[in-house]
Amino acid sequence: MTESNLFELVKLIKSAAGDPSAMTDAIWEAGYRQPERTAAEAAQITIDTFLYCNFYCLPTGFWPRNYDSVLQNELMKAVGGEDGELLDADAPTIARSIISAGFSKEAANG
Structure with missing residues (x-):
């Protein structure tokens, strides 16, 4: 990753004013993704x-609704740490x- 991309990430993170959920949303919307996975x-x-959601007794309303939500959870772990x-x-950091x-x-597509 180039320094300009690192700088862009830092800007996105700072714009969220310390809110991990807002950081995750901003970074996701900016198009950051992990490489595709096998099935x-x-x-x-x-x-x-x-299993994580179940272990921590999260209400089902907070569980991922689709695969993108699962991937966003991976981004949230990178934002906040495991x-x-x-x-x-x-x-x-x-x-x-x-x-x-x-x-x-x-x-970007197109």
Whole structure:
């Protein structure tokens, strides 16, 4: 990832004013995605996400409704850290976490 993309991520993160959900939404809307997964990997990440929701007794209204929601959950983990360790981190640290998790900006269609 180039420095300009890192800078863009930092700007998106800062624009969310510390709200991890807003960071995730802004980064997702800007087109950041992980590489496509195989069918088996997609099934496993979906199962893992549902087990996580069940383990933490999340109301079903907060569970992912489609595969994009599952993928957004992966982005949320990169934003906040697996165990929430990045919730108080600075924007460059969060941006590096996102890049380390394999997210990059997709080329625009057309």
